[in-house]
Amino acid sequence: MLLEVENLNIHFKSDRSKNPIHAVRDLSFSVKQGEMLGVVGESGSGKSITNLALMGLLPDSSLVTAKKAEFNGHNLLSLKDKQWQKIRGREVAMIFQDPMTALNPFLSVQFQMVETIKAHMDISKKDAIDKSIELLSLVGIPSPKDRLKAYPFELSGGMAQRVMIAMAISTNPKLLIADEPTTALDVTIQKQILDLIKMLQERQNMAVVLVTHDLGVVSQYSERLQVMYAGEVVESGPTKDLISHPEHPYTHALLGSRPGALVDNLRRVPKTILPSIPGIVPSFNERPIGCQFSPRCEFVTPECQRSPIPIFESEPAHREYRCIHPIEHVVIK
Amino acid sequence: MNNILEVKNLNKVFEIKKFLKKSLSLKALSDVNFTLGQNVTLGIVGESGCGKSTLAKVLTQLEIETSGEIELLGKKYKDYKPREFHSLIQMVFQDPYQSLNPRKKAFDIIADPLRINTDKSEEEIRELVYSMMKKVGLRAEFAQRYPHHFSGGQRQRLGIARALMLRPRVLILDEPVSALDVSIQAQVLNLLLDLQKEFSLSYIFISHDLSVIQHISDKILVMYLGRIVEYGPRDEIFLNPKHPYTKILLESAPTLTVGKQTKEIPESAKGEIPSALYLPKGCAFSPRCPMVTPECLQAIPELLNKDNRLVACFNA
Ligand SMILES: Nc1ncnc2c1ncn2[C@@H]1O[C@H](COP(=O)(O)OP(=O)(O)OP(=O)(O)O)[C@@H](O)[C@H]1O
Ligand SMILES: Nc1ncnc2c1ncn2[C@@H]1O[C@H](COP(=O)(O)OP(=O)(O)OP(=O)(O)O)[C@@H](O)[C@H]1O
Ligand code: SF4
Ligand SMILES: [Mg+2]
Ligand SMILES: [Mg+2]
Numbered sequence A: 001m002l003l004e005v006e007n008l009n010i011h012f013k014s015d016r017s018k019n020p021i022h023a024v025r026d027l028s029f030s031v032k033q034g035e036m037l038g039v040v041g042e043s044g045s046g047k048s049i050t051n052l053a054l055m056g057l058l059p060d061s062s063l064v065t066a067k068k069a070e071f072n073g074h075n076l077l078s079l080k081d082k083q084w085q086k087i088r089g090r091e092v093a094m095i096f097q098d099p100m101t102a103l104n105p106f107l108s109v110q111f112q113m114v115e116t117i118k119a120h121m122d123i124s125k126k127d128a129i130d131k132s133i134e135l136l137s138l139v140g141i142p143s144p145k146d147r148l149k150a151y152p153f154e155l156s157g158g159m160a161q162r163v164m165i166a167m168a169i170s171t172n173p174k175l176l177i178a179d180e181p182t183t184a185l186d187v188t189i190q191k192q193i194l195d196l197i198k199m200l201q202e203r204q205n206m207a208v209v210l211v212t213h214d215l216g217v218v219s220q221y222s223e224r225l226q227v228m229y230a231g232e233v234v235e236s237g238p239t240k241d242l243i244s245h246p247e248h249p250y251t252h253a254l255l256g257s258r259p260g261a262l263v264d265n266l267r268r269v270p271k272t273i274l275p276s277i278p279g280i281v282p283s284f285n286e287r288p289i290g291c292q293f294s295p296r297c298e299f300v301t302p303e304c305q306r307s308p309i310p311i312f313e314s315e316p317a318h319r320e321y322r323c324i325h326p327i328e329h330v331v332i333k
Numbered sequence B: 001m002n003n004i005l006e007v008k009n010l011n012k013v014f015e016i017k018k019f020l021k022k023s024l025s026l027k028a029l030s031d032v033n034f035t036l037g038q039n040v041t042l043g044i045v046g047e048s049g050c051g052k053s054t055l056a057k058v059l060t061q062l063e064i065e066t067s068g069e070i071e072l073l074g075k076k077y078k079d080y081k082p083r084e085f086h087s088l089i090q091m092v093f094q095d096p097y098q099s100l101n102p103r104k105k106a107f108d109i110i111a112d113p114l115r116i117n118t119d120k121s122e123e124e125i126r127e128l129v130y131s132m133m134k135k136v137g138l139r140a141e142f143a144q145r146y147p148h149h150f151s152g153g154q155r156q157r158l159g160i161a162r163a164l165m166l167r168p169r170v171l172i173l174d175e176p177v178s179a180l181d182v183s184i185q186a187q188v189l190n191l192l193l194d195l196q197k198e199f200s201l202s203y204i205f206i207s208h209d210l211s212v213i214q215h216i217s218d219k220i221l222v223m224y225l226g227r228i229v230e231y232g233p234r235d236e237i238f239l240n241p242k243h244p245y246t247k248i249l250l251e252s253a254p255t256l257t258v259g260k261q262t263k264e265i266p267e268s269a270k271g272e273i274p275s276a277l278y279l280p281k282g283c284a285f286s287p288r289c290p291m292v293t294p295e296c297l298q299a300i301p302e303l304l305n306k307d308n309r310l311v312a313c314f315n316a
Helices: A048-055 A081-087 A109-119 A125-138 A158-170 A187-204 A215-221 A240-243 A247-256 A302-304 A327-332 B052-060 B080-086 B106-117 B122-135 B140-144 B152-166 B183-201 B212-216 B234-239 B244-252 B294-298
Strands: A003-012 A021-031 A036-041 A062-065 A066-073 A092-095 A175-179 A208-210 A224-229 A234-237 A312-316 A319-321 B003-016 B024-037 B041-045 B067-072 B088-094 B170-174 B201-207 B219-224 B226-235 B305-307 B310-312
Touching: A003 A048, A003 B212, A021 A048, A021 A234, A036 A215, A048 A062, A048 A175, A048 A208, A092 A158, A092 B212, A109 A125, A109 A158, A125 A158, A175 A187, A187 A208, A187 A215, A187 B244, A208 A224, A208 B024, A208 B305, A215 B088, A224 A247, A234 A240, A234 A247, A247 B183, A302 B140, A319 B041, B003 B052, B003 B201, B024 B052, B024 B201, B041 B212, B052 B170, B052 B201, B106 B122, B106 B140, B122 B140, B122 B152, B140 B170, B140 B234, B152 B170, B152 B183, B183 B212, B201 B212, B219 B234, B219 B244, B226 B234, B226 B244
Parallel strands: A036 A208, A036 A224, A092 A175, A175 A208, B041 B201, B041 B219, B088 B170, B170 B201
Antiparallel strands: A003 A021, A003 A062, A003 A066, A224 A234, A234 A319, A312 A319, B003 B024, B003 B067, B219 B226, B226 B310, B305 B310
């Protein structure tokens, strides 16, 4: 395993109450070398802060604990700032939703790329420039030599994201964390960027964690899928199985509420009422004792509300779900 | 008369002033023509910067057209008094966070259009506000809350309630569900479908999410760099697109089909959308078009009737 996380918990100190916010609870997952893990889930469910925790980038107001958080032989929880600098950007790199805010607007692409490359590799400026040109052409930027001289504001959103990817992969990282990398982009550009990430994953045998709110995106690109709800993983497994046979009622409802008859296996008649999930995600101070999804779940029973729901595993299929009435069984009943 | 809205040769040019330099003209809308029938949803799609929001703003007169004419219920825009105009056509914005006054309570947000545009008494207004809140699924006790106490979906309901208070005939919805979680999107789309039936509303629905557009629309208008490139019934456009841009757009859309990858984008269509400031001489899509022929570089293709839709392409 390249990355192994067991029982990750993230708390934030809160201004409003004595009790810290329990933002991520008992999150366990792993990523193999060269595979793509897709992460989807409700806004605020903890996708981004999990990634930031793995990069050692959460603010001081946070408390991160875990039974295990191991990446490429490093124990992520005991790293000092100095050690982080060696790993971050080198063995694990991250790209974000808004490439424009991640680039320094006052510095040319060349300056930023050369700095990044030289910070991690002992090479001359000239070699760093050559390498930058090579990377820019790898990520599909036309006339890379000229583009190198450009400033971020001269780039379109798609181009800026390509530059970010070029910088992220400049050190051949083992893991690329892509947090909503295409949410701000048009669909035709989105497809090009995702195809590019997929190509790099396969070519460099690089693992990828792809966070998105679009089930369509993960269904096409990731081998495995993890679904988050209110700070917990509610379901994970091979993408194909999970999408064709969701076990958790939240995944089931999420798939069901997707509009569009473009979706082959879920035919929707246009202009008809969509199956929707009533209600909203509970706020931190009204989190249920039992299943986090229970207030919105159509299969809820008193048992669901009594105590936290553990993770169940179905071994041969490598499926995991946090539900005592998984769908397949409900259907049989 | 069945056309609620009729848009004729609409153009919008922004003059971009550059310090000490000649100002530039940006053609955000060029020769836009379409009609909107009663009870019909017209879905508008197209890449960022193609003029969708500009069209929405011109239709609600937040921006004034450079040329062209718009008729609402058979009467020219310029012949309307503001009050009457605003009671017939209203807009719902993308960002429920930014489009609501944070210092106003939900009740006042919903009540204000009535206070400004009608002579109704506070008593009548109270009644109308509460019944509208009920209709859009907001509980009565929410009336005294401020927008920041609402979730994204609730804020969007608030925006919709406000837009409906004057009983408009047309609602312009600019990315109304884009900022919402998928599970909440379905709630808001259902609400819009319900309200359309109940009030015989016509919608202009802008979204970059093709699955949302396909679900909610009766007709589709595809734009590219300020021009309509294809316009017709939903199923014609989705199942049998004719314009090369529409085809690429639909092929790029992520679908839930596991394993089956979408088609590779043709090499020529990769890369970026040209700027609306420097439009190509011929067809605006020609630099990216896999079907481009010499003729495309010479003239702008007209929007012509073909296979039950209008399409602007020499080779469609
Ligand atoms: N510095 C912080 N202090 C307190 N709470 C925080 C902090 N950062 C994040 N949170 C809270 O932690 C929760 C998880 O946030 P996170 O950004 O991981 O959500 P997400 O799943 O990435 O959502 P989205 O899909 O909207 O990006 C949120 O409720 C957020 O408000
Ligand atoms: N007030 C303005 N002044 C100058 N140019 C403008 C103005 N408003 C819009 N534009 C330009 O007009 C063009 C169309 O913009 P518009 O906002 O309508 O695009 P859009 O299709 O809504 O894009 P998006 O999908 O990103 O919302 C763009 O090139 C934009 O930069
Ligand atoms: S545990 Fe109960 S409430 Fe939770 S998802 Fe399963 S059935 Fe629904
Ligand atoms: Mg996030
Ligand atoms: Mg817009």
